[in-house]
Amino acid sequence: MPIDALDGRLLELFAAEPRIGVLEASRRLGVARGTVQARLDRLARQGVIRGFGPEIDPAALGYAVTAFVTLQLRQAGGHDPVAARLAAVPEVIEAHTITGGGDMLCRVVARSNTDLQRVIDMIVATGGVERASTVISLANQIPPRTLPLVRAAAAHPAS
Amino acid sequence: MPIDALDGRLLELFAAEPRIGVLEASRRLGVARGTVQARLDRLARQGVIRGFGPEIDPAALGYAVTAFVTLQLRQAGGHDPVAARLAAVPEVIEAHTITGGGDMLCRVVARSNTDLQRVIDMIVATGGVERASTVISLANQIPPRTLPLVRAAAAHPAS
DNA sequence: GTACCGCTGTACACATTGTCCACCTTTTCA
DNA sequence: TGAAAAGGTGGACAATGTGTACAGCGGTAC
Numbered sequence: 001m002p003i004d005a006l007d008g009r010l011l012e013l014f015a016a017e018p019r020i021g022v023l024e025a026s027r028r029l030g031v032a033r034g035t036v037q038a039r040l041d042r043l044a045r046q047g048v049i050r051g052f053g054p055e056i057d058p059a060a061l062g063y064a065v066t067a068f069v070t071l072q073l074r075q076a077g078g079h080d081p082v083a084a085r086l087a088a089v090p091e092v093i094e095a096h097t098i099t100g101g102g103d104m105l106c107r108v109v110a111r112s113n114t115d116l117q118r119v120i121d122m123i124v125a126t127g128g129v130e131r132a133s134t135v136i137s138l139a140n141q142i143p144p145r146t147l148p149l150v151r152a153a154a155a156h157p158a159s
Numbered sequence: 160m161p162i163d164a165l166d167g168r169l170l171e172l173f174a175a176e177p178r179i180g181v182l183e184a185s186r187r188l189g190v191a192r193g194t195v196q197a198r199l200d201r202l203a204r205q206g207v208i209r210g211f212g213p214e215i216d217p218a219a220l221g222y223a224v225t226a227f228v229t230l231q232l233r234q235a236g237g238h239d240p241v242a243a244r245l246a247a248v249p250e251v252i253e254a255h256t257i258t259g260g261g262d263m264l265c266r267v268v269a270r271s272n273t274d275l276q277r278v279i280d281m282i283v284a285t286g287g288v289e290r291a292s293t294v295i296s297l298a299n300q301i302p303p304r305t306l307p308l309v310r311a312a313a314a315h316p317a318s
Numbered sequence: 319g320t321a322c323c324g325c326t327g328t329a330c331a332c333a334t335t336g337t338c339c340a341c342c343t344t345t346t347c348a
Numbered sequence: 349t350g351a352a353a354a355g356g357t358g359g360a361c362a363a364t365g366t367g368t369a370c371a372g373c374g375g376t377a378c
Contacts, residue, residue, distance in 0.1 A: 002219065002220050002221050003220065011213060011215065014212065014213050015212045015213060015215075018210055018211040018212045018213070019211065021333090021334065021335085022334080022335075023333080023334055023335080024334090031356080031357085032356065032357045032358065033334095033335095033357095033358090034355095034356075034357075034358085035355080035356055035357080037335090037336085038355080038356085046219055047216050047218075047219040048215060048216060048219040048220060049213045049214065049215060049216075050213075050214040050215070050216045051177055051213075051214050052177040052178065052211055052212075052213055052214070053173065053174045053177045053211075053214065054170060054173050054174060054177070054208045054209075054210075054211055055208065055209040055210050055211070055212065055214075056170065056174075056207060056208060056209070056305040056308070056309060057206055057207060057208075057209045058305060058308055059206075060161065060205055060206040060207040061161050061162065061207060061308060061309065061312045062161050062312060063308060063312075066255070068227075068255075068257070068264060079298075079300065080300070083300035083301060086300075086301065087301055090307035090308050090310065090311040091308070091311075092301060093301075093303060093304060093305065093308070094299075094301055094302065094303045094304070095299075095300040095301035096225070096227075096296040096297070096298065096299055096300060097296070097297045097298045097300055098227070098294040098295065098296055098297060099294050099295045099297060100293075100294040100295075102294070104300065105227060105294065105296070106301075107303075109308065134259075135257040135258050135259040135261070135264065136257065136258045136259075137255040137256070137257055137264070138255070138256045138257060138258060139238075139255065139256045140253075140254075140255055141238060141239070141242035141245075141254040141255060141256055141263065142242060142245065142246055142251060142252075142253055142254035142265075143253065144252060144253045144266075145252060145253070146215040146217060146252065148249035149215070149217055149220060149222060149249050149250070149252070149268065150215060150220065151249065152249040152250075153220045153221060153222075180364090180365060180366085181365080181366075182364085182365055182366080183365090190325075190326085191325060191326045191327065191328095192326095192327090192365095192366095193324095193325075193326075193327085193368095194324080194325055194326075196366095196367090197324075197325085
């Protein structure tokens with residue numbers, strides 16, 4: 001059983017107002033400061049909280065275009081070496097190996113549609129990549145979110 | 160011109176060690192504390208830093224399976240109402256409208272492959288969704304990252 | 319040349335952190 | 349049934365960091 005209701009409230013509170021600090025959080029939640037500290041430590045130890053790093057918006061950095069690229073790989077060599085080479089392209093924000101027709105799915109960003117062409121060309125030029133098929137994100141209807149999941153996990157005691 | 164070299168170092172430092180605080184950051188970077196504070200304020204104002212919320216790992220919450228679902232929608236009604244209904248499903252972590260054969264691309268998580276079936280069923284049952292085609296992530300070869308982008312943006316003065 | 323902007327270095331009062339402690343309640347287990 | 353273990357409470361302490369303000373200084377734009 002990963003998390004309970006108090007963990008859920010704690011995560012929700014810190015997601016809403018990350019700057020508040022342990023003491024203020026304990027006041028808002030109506031528990032002792034030590035409890036909040038212990039919970040945070042545990043959540044971090046369990047890996048539920050991966051960290052408190054700044055969330056950076058690529059769009060604000062000038063990378064306004066997001067696209068998803070499905071790759072077909074040459075069979076020989078496997079996935080890992082290709083992933084390692086893709087990692088050298090800064091615009092490749094994320095990559096998964098996948099089931100289905102494709103072999104890998106990458107999330108990429110670019111400054112513009114013409115810049116996206118450049119990025120895709122770099123990806124296709126990567127050793128081991130056979131071909132790439134791209135879909136462009138027109139709008140981010142649901143921005144990345146994990147809170148609903150936290151609520152579900154907190155409500156739902158065990159699986 | 161979004162960010163300069165000092166901004167880049169600042170973001171990199173906070174990404175590596177989010178807990179250090181403004182004073183320690185100013186020591187490490189060899190600049191005045193006020194400068195670090197001013198930079199952070201500006202980056203937040205510009206939207207480059209979206210926030211310092213805790214990064215939550217769905218896998219640690221018991222949601223071990225990640226999948227990408229491409230949706231075909233019924234033409235009538237448009238995307239937004241569908242997105243609003245999808246938002247009610249906690250396991251839908253992200254959604255984009257896209258170019259190409261599909262209409263929307265969703266990132267979803269589930270507790271297991273059988274649980275994924277349940278989630279997909281919920282998505283397909285959503286009003287306006289015609290059909291769904293799913294690919295499962297087998298491995299996350301490149302975890303979500305923005306640092307290389309920050310370096311690129313900092314190095315590369317303007318576009 | 320002047321005004322503006324950003325960075326520096328410093329100062330102060332205040333709040334928060336990390337860390338300990340003793341005590342209590344609930345759960346676990348022999 | 350009884351004892352140990354785990355987790356929460358409320359309090360204390362020193363050390364540190366925060367918010368905020370200030371004057372000075374060097375570039376740059378006009």
